[in-house]
Amino acid sequence: MIVDNWRDPVDAVVVGMGPGGEEVAGRLADAGLDVVGVDQRLLGGECPYYGCIPSKAMVRAADLLAEAWRVPGMAGTCMVEPSWAPVARHVREATADWSDKAAVDRFTARGGRFLRGRGRITGPGEVTVEDESGREIVIRPRRAIVLGTGSEPAVPPIPGLAGTPFWTNREAVAAEEVPRSLAVLGGGAVGLELAQVFARFGADVTVVEAAPRLLPAEEPEAGELLLRVLTEAGLTVHLGSLAAAVGHDGSAFTVDTDRGDRVTAERLLVATGRRVDVEGTGLAALGLGDASGLHAVPADDRMRVLPPLGSRPGVWAIGDAVGRGAFTHVAMAQADVAVRGILGEGGPPWSDRATPRVTFTEPEVGAVGLTEHQAVEQGLQVRTGTADLRSGARGRLHGPGGDGFVKVVADTAAGTLVGATAAGPAGAGGEMVSALTLAVHARVPVSDLARVTWAFPTFHRTIAEAVKMVL
Template sequence: MAVTDRLPQQPQQVDAVVVGMGPGGEEVAGRLADAGLDVVGVDERLLGGECPYWGCIPSKIMVRAAGLVAEAHRIPGTAGTAMVHPDWRPVARRVREATDDWNDKAAVDRFTSRGGRFLRGRGRLTAPGEVTVGGMDGGETVLRPRRAVVLAVGSEPSVPPVPGLACTPYWTNREMVEAAELPESLLVLGGGAVGLEFGQVVQRFGTAVTVLEVAPRLLGHEEPEVDEVLMRALTSDGVEVYTGAEPASVSYDGGRFTVECARGERLTAERLLVAAGRRVDLTRLGAGVLEVDDTAPALPVDARMRVPGQDPGGPGVWAVGDVTGHGAFTHMAMYQADVAVRAILGRGGPQAEYHAVPRVTFTDPEIGAVGLTEAEARQRGIAVRIGRADLAATARGFIHGPGGDGFVKLVADADAGVLVGGTVAGPYGGEVLGVLSVAVRARLPVAELAQTIWAYPTFHRAIGDALRELT
């Protein structure tokens, strides 16, 4: 059935409504349509969500291009000579191609070809078992699902309440991805994954980048050793990094941004990127209808992704993705989508578990982590054992540049004899992480892992070196 800008004005009886058609919502809506349900997907932006248009896909195109530039600079002294002239234009062109110039027609056609209907507009809960969609033309459509409401609204960039910031033309990840040209200088508010990835990328293409992080270290939710590795790599690239730097005010004079910090720094740049995390607006979603705290950072869900406390006589309400508070990752939304679909269709299967959630920051070197950090494990009262291996020793000189001082760190439960967490900082850290993700997820005994034959010479061999410190 073809996409419509507006459904008829009278309340529509359908089987299921999915509010938010990012990766998780699209997966749920598509699979419910495949099962024969009458499904309406709702989104006020592009079908597919943040990931294919402003997140994962375009940003990794940018990361890959910057990696090529960095590798070319490493040729002298290791493989000959090279002259490198970075050019952002082919990168911007490739991003536009990959996003269909921010057009979702192909995605909409893909969904509607499965039997679903797509309604572009802002969906919100207006009563138990009722979703009202504000259309792009100002009209409203009321949907009353018989079977399920699925909330997959994703999240928005979080903008800190710094005096003056809201009145400036700052960038978020969306403007950064859409940039056809790069500024000569860039201030980045936030030393998390988004800020560090973009900061390193554009620095390698000639932009002077300064990163401000309020916390005392970068990627503060990861192992403290990660900060040390990234600081060396970023400063080697020319990125200026200020940690423990709290912005006191932001101003814009029509050509340059100025950030005044509480401890006295005064920094200026042509552009300002706000990369201070993500937030979910439950009030805008109308979550108060569900009798939950709509000022909370996330919706409560059970192990089947269902929002508890709903009228058993009405349609069930499920939630997947960022809105559940279990990590703003595409892979999390897809994982939860599978759990929700099986629950809605009554197919049973495994419930959601979160002890082995992988996460990757695509800096150079990459930072891959899964499960608990050492600090988190100790906070939970686990009898912790730590194993660590340096990549420089494992690689024996075949790494040149950032990553040569990377590491693998393992966190084990000494009583249970299993890994509860692991971190890989180094080349292909996200790929090497796969082994640890399986081990933590399956709770494989450390004694069995220690018997693994690790191929030589590989980066993942460092896992075996770290295991020997545990046993």
């Protein structure tokens, strides 16, 4: 093993160049610091290559098919023949055929330097990078180490699964053709988005979810709505079913559940969450104790793992690695807090009180803050209001596919919303939740929200109906 010491001055090392890491490294470089960015995968992270961008291109294509199928009875006649080839081509274009050359050039043009390799902390103020040739490069930055190491698809230890050609989201977005049948393990956001996409392009799709409802982290009403819509569209859903064994005979998968069901499919998508490789960050080298039992990197609301001390650089962590929401917008917001801390600029700390999240199915589900169950668990005095989207003019005008609702969760003692969910067609869920996010973030009194004038006829007017119920 060849070990080299990085001899040029370095102010900061950013390990993990996903959206948050790239933001930190770029802004520090803009500020005149000598910055080294490190990543063993593609600069830009999961979002532009395997997550948000390519999957939403697929979702958009599938939504176009669904809209065309609704033309009869609403606007005339229409014949649609699904074709995956243009979708695969669009995904390749959106991801630059899974090349990060443009991203690397963009970062180095700002003055940063990029190392392709696996970076880890190997001592106080020390990062070691193992590059593609196996050479180890030791870097000792003067001001900051930032961990933005992201997360990986979590693959459960199901007997028979290891060694089979199963998909995660990474293989699914790179698919060159639609399988005849697809089994999906996991009824969360990723699993349902991709399940609906492939079903609309002709796959026979079965979803297996261990929890008693779909979208188990969200309001029960959201899971119930999607269960009805998906099953009406021909998908098969097994709830409360844990995959107990997986088999693959070279041409098809079998999934046996603990309830005695057997699912057979050409392809298997594992969408059972994500995991953070905390041990791989090298936290133990900082003297913080055994990291083997940690599921995330411990960081405070200033994103600090260790504050600067004397000649020792500080250590910050952002994004998926800190376990406070695996979303690009969370990583970017935390990146801003970390940059301000490194540069000594102060400003507000990170808060997850009003973090929005969107499941890009149809109906689309947007949510912010606490669910009703979470609010009750925290001991809040809770009142909820739920209004059906179809009760408003826009819902009735929308016709088929106009399903949805708005649910608000109010803390009656404070007189403000602490959470909300909006579900609706044509992107309505994610768009409606923006107004609700502002209300939760700014702690707008419910009495003020009740006096807001909402445009008619819009989906947003349903918010007013839900708010009236918690006054």
